[in-house]
Amino acid sequence: MSKPPLPPEAQELLRKPNPCVMATLRSDGAPVSTPTWYLWEDGRALVNFDEGRVRLKHVRRDPRVTLTVLDGDGWYTHVTLIGRVTDLYDDEDLADIDRLSRHYTGNPYPDRKRARVSAWLEVERWHGWGAMKDSDQAGG
Numbered sequence: 001m002s003k004p005p006l007p008p009e010a011q012e013l014l015r016k017p018n019p020c021v022m023a024t025l026r027s028d029g030a031p032v033s034t035p036t037w038y039l040w041e042d043g044r045a046l047v048n049f050d051e052g053r054v055r056l057k058h059v060r061r062d063p064r065v066t067l068t069v070l071d072g073d074g075w076y077t078h079v080t081l082i083g084r085v086t087d088l089y090d091d092e093d094l095a096d097i098d099r100l101s102r103h104y105t106g107n108p109y110p111d112r113k114r115a116r117v118s119a120w121l122e123v124e125r126w127h128g129w130g131a132m133k134d135s136d137q138a139g140g
Helices: 008-014 054-061 092-105
Strands: 020-025 031-035 039-041 044-050 064-070 078-090 116-129
Touching: 008 078, 020 054, 031 054, 039 092, 044 054, 044 092, 054 078, 092 116
Parallel strands: none
Antiparallel strands: 020 031, 020 064, 039 044, 044 116, 064 078, 078 116
8 A cells, every 4th residue: 555645646536526435443343334425635535424423433433544435437446545534623604514515516515404523534545446556556
């Protein structure tokens, strides 16, 4: 696996509103994966949680996560970000979830009733596959 920074072509893929799966760790150590929205900015990924979701509890207890971003044009190509949540804060006025929603749908987030929590993922390692295969992989 490679260490940051990611090459320009991987960052270009990450800047698009591609499908993404986030993995967190349960209290017993088992991984749990969930589709999610993300936003790539300045070498970090922004994600957002409904205040009542279990994966928020997972991240508060153990900040280690992965995000696997699939190229929307061909899912064989993907980039996985391995790291940890380093910044967790209340999403006042739902500004961050609105940014994410606009990135994916073009519109503000429609559900305004529940509080949200934002998190920034700091990338410690990454790997890519398909067109994004990184050179630090076996056979690379």
